[in-house]
Amino acid sequence: MEKQIDNHYRYLQQHFSYLIRQQALLPGEKLPSERDIGERFNLTRMTVRQGLQTLEAEGLIYRQNRRGWFVSPPAVVYNPARRQSFIEYVSSQGFEPSTDLIGVTVNPADARMAELMKVDKGARLLFLQRRRSIDGRPVLIEHIYINTALLPGIEKEDMSQSLTHLLRNKYGQAYHSMNLIFKSTALLEDAARELGAAAGLPGLHIERTNYDAAGRVLELDYEYWRHDAVTIQIDVNDA
Amino acid sequence: MEKQIDNHYRYLQQHFSYLIRQQALLPGEKLPSERDIGERFNLTRMTVRQGLQTLEAEGLIYRQNRRGWFVSPPAVVYNPARRQSFIEYVSSQGFEPSTDLIGVTVNPADARMAELMKVDKGARLLFLQRRRSIDGRPVLIEHIYINTALLPGIEKEDMSQSLTHLLRNKYGQAYHSMNLIFKSTALLEDAARELGAAAGLPGLHIERTNYDAAGRVLELDYEYWRHDAVTIQIDVNDA
Numbered sequence: 001m002e003k004q005i006d007n008h009y010r011y012l013q014q015h016f017s018y019l020i021r022q023q024a025l026l027p028g029e030k031l032p033s034e035r036d037i038g039e040r041f042n043l044t045r046m047t048v049r050q051g052l053q054t055l056e057a058e059g060l061i062y063r064q065n066r067r068g069w070f071v072s073p074p075a076v077v078y079n080p081a082r083r084q085s086f087i088e089y090v091s092s093q094g095f096e097p098s099t100d101l102i103g104v105t106v107n108p109a110d111a112r113m114a115e116l117m118k119v120d121k122g123a124r125l126l127f128l129q130r131r132r133s134i135d136g137r138p139v140l141i142e143h144i145y146i147n148t149a150l151l152p153g154i155e156k157e158d159m160s161q162s163l164t165h166l167l168r169n170k171y172g173q174a175y176h177s178m179n180l181i182f183k184s185t186a187l188l189e190d191a192a193r194e195l196g197a198a199a200g201l202p203g204l205h206i207e208r209t210n211y212d213a214a215g216r217v218l219e220l221d222y223e224y225w226r227h228d229a230v231t232i233q234i235d236v237n238d239a
Numbered sequence: 240m241e242k243q244i245d246n247h248y249r250y251l252q253q254h255f256s257y258l259i260r261q262q263a264l265l266p267g268e269k270l271p272s273e274r275d276i277g278e279r280f281n282l283t284r285m286t287v288r289q290g291l292q293t294l295e296a297e298g299l300i301y302r303q304n305r306r307g308w309f310v311s312p313p314a315v316v317y318n319p320a321r322r323q324s325f326i327e328y329v330s331s332q333g334f335e336p337s338t339d340l341i342g343v344t345v346n347p348a349d350a351r352m353a354e355l356m357k358v359d360k361g362a363r364l365l366f367l368q369r370r371r372s373i374d375g376r377p378v379l380i381e382h383i384y385i386n387t388a389l390l391p392g393i394e395k396e397d398m399s400q401s402l403t404h405l406l407r408n409k410y411g412q413a414y415h416s417m418n419l420i421f422k423s424t425a426l427l428e429d430a431a432r433e434l435g436a437a438a439g440l441p442g443l444h445i446e447r448t449n450y451d452a453a454g455r456v457l458e459l460d461y462e463y464w465r466h467d468a469v470t471i472q473i474d475v476n477d478a
Contacts, residue, residue: 057425057439075422080475178475183314184423184443184466186296200296202441202466204423227423227441234473236319236417 008043012051015041020060020071028135031061031069057202059228062137065196075231076134080180080208085164086132086140095134101160102129102141102194106148116209117147117217124148126155131194139229141191143222150218163219173212181207182232191224202227247282251290254280259299259310267374270300270308296441298467301376304435314470315373319419319447324403325371325379334373340399341368341380341433345387355448356386356456363387365394370433378468380430382461389457402458412451420446421471430463441466 019025031037031052038048052069055061061069076093090097105127114121126146131138144163148154151171167173187195187203206223258264270276270291277287291308294300300308315332329336344366353360365385370377383402387393390410406412426434426442445462 054425054439057441058427059422059424080473083475180471180473180475182421182471182473183298184441184464185298186293186441186466188297200293202296202423202425225423227425232419232421232471234319234419234421236322236419 008041009047009051009054012037012041012043012048013054016051016055017058017060025071027071027073029071030067031071033068053198056198056228062226062228063196063198064137072228073135073137075229077231077233079233079235080178081234083178085162087162088164090134096136098133098136099160100131100133102131104128104155104159106155113145116220117145119147119149119217128159130160134229137229138195139226141194141224145220147216147218150212150216167218173218176213177211177215179209179211183207184227187224187226195224195226197226204230204232247280248286248290248293251276251280251282251287252293255290255294256297256299264310266310266312268310269306270310272307292437295437295467301465301467302435302437303376311467312374312376314468316470316472318472318474319417320473322417324401326401327403329373335375337372337375338399339370339372341370343367343394343398345394352384355459356384358386358388358456367398369399373468376468377434378465380433380463384459386455386457389451389455406457412457415452416450416454418448418450423466426463426465434463434465436465443469443471 016025016031025031032040034045034048034052037043038045041048052061056063060072062072063069076090076095078089082089084092087097106124107127108122109117109119109125111121113125114123117125126148128142128144128146130142130144132140132142146154151167151173157166157170183205185203185205186200187197189199191203192199192201204225204227206225208221208223209217210219210221212218255264255270264270271279273284273287273291276282277284280287291300295302299311301311302308315329315334317328321328323331326336345363346366347361348356348358348364350360352364353362356364365387367381367383367385369381369383371379371381385393390406390412396405396409422444424442424444425439426436428438430442431438431440443464443466445464447460447462448456449458449460451457
């Protein structure tokens with residue numbers, strides 16, 4: 001019995017996977033409703049849901065709350081060595097970037113943040129939460145910590161704009177060196193909810209530390225991406 | 240009712256997450272059996288399993304088939320710019336690397352592989368499947384395609400050894416430039432089975448193309464990692 005369920009489920013998965021790879025279903029296109037799929041394949045709603053969630057974990061489709069399932073658009077390519085802002089690399093690939101500001105607060109650094117930012121405990125850190133979207137689809141939650149002592153008055157700026165541009169234009173600060181860490185993980189509840197995704201869906205976690213010319217930490221950036229929205233590309237050239 | 244199940248489940252998750260972060264449970268340590276956890280928290284086996292799977296997706300624990308659940312060891316750091324082999328970067332971090340050869344075949348290149356490897360269709364490609372482990376835990380499945388025309392006789396070598404070393408020592412070939420692509424995705428059925436993991440678990444997919452000094456493709460390497468086993472680190476320095 002379990003074998004048979006497994007086969008049905010796999011047939012569903014292979015069916016849609018084939019249609020998407022053959023471009024019979026195009027990026028952004030809506031799949032039939034779960035009910036319709038269930039009737040057509042003679043599967044229970046729960047088996048249909050599991051099959052669709054597997055396709056989502058593979059990065060082929062995604063669910064918009066209450067609107068149904070859609071074919072995933074192509075992932076944007078993020079090449080950190082190019083030092084482009086989100087807005088720059090998304091728009092240069094023909095997509096439309098947008099940013100929602102979720103929260104802005106100024107907090108004293110606790111012991112852990114003081115160590116990470118190389119500041120004294122209690123130093124004023126600007127904390128930003130933002131959601132970024134590509135062609136209207138939320139793809140990424142950002143948690144950003146900024147050293148206000150190095151960027152005086154920054155908390156009065158419009159925090160939905162590109163920080164890269166703000167630092168460059170108002171403060172004459174370009175990012176100098178960056179340290180990046182990439183981890184594949186599951187989206188935790190908060191990030192998943194902000195992205196309209198299911199908790200536990202694979203996600204990409206990026207931690208980026210930006211330094212100024214003197215090696216001081218300007219900014220710490222934690223990004224939680226939908227896994228199907230981004231591909232990291234790195235070229236290592238001859239030394 | 241559903242609310243209550245959700246709370247129990249979350250309590251279980253927070254309980255073990257806290258013990259692991261406080262190091263009251265240490266890397267490699269075995270968790271109580273699912274039955275024992277169920278009795279202690281008064282939860283059904285299915286709810287216990289879901290809670291544990293969430294902890295697994297977060298990278299805190301992992302399951303060894305038939306042996307139970309264990310606290311995940313720390314992830315190894317892979318820094319591609321250092322050009323170290325798997326054996327080098329794993330052992331330099333104090334872990335024990337090992338390699339199982341799963342399959343070796345020589346096949347004519349189909350149209351897609353010919354394009355990726357920049358060879359004629361039908362050119363002889365060596366195809367390797369390997370499983371690599373850290374301290375005895377399988378962490379990574381490799382699918383490697385090698386251009387035999389550039390490395391004559393390579394198919395007669397021991398393919399469980401480091402290819403980096405083999406190319407360096409026997410062929411005097413160092414890798415010159417590399418192109419790397421990282422994607423967070425779900426482990427598909429085959430890779431999951433080889434790793435003893437559940438299909439659908441988050442995984443990290445790395446595609447690496449290695450070029451020789453003349454810009455020819457020596458080797459294409461597809462890696463499918465358990466997500467909790469590796470962290471990618473990249474430094475972007477001042478231009």
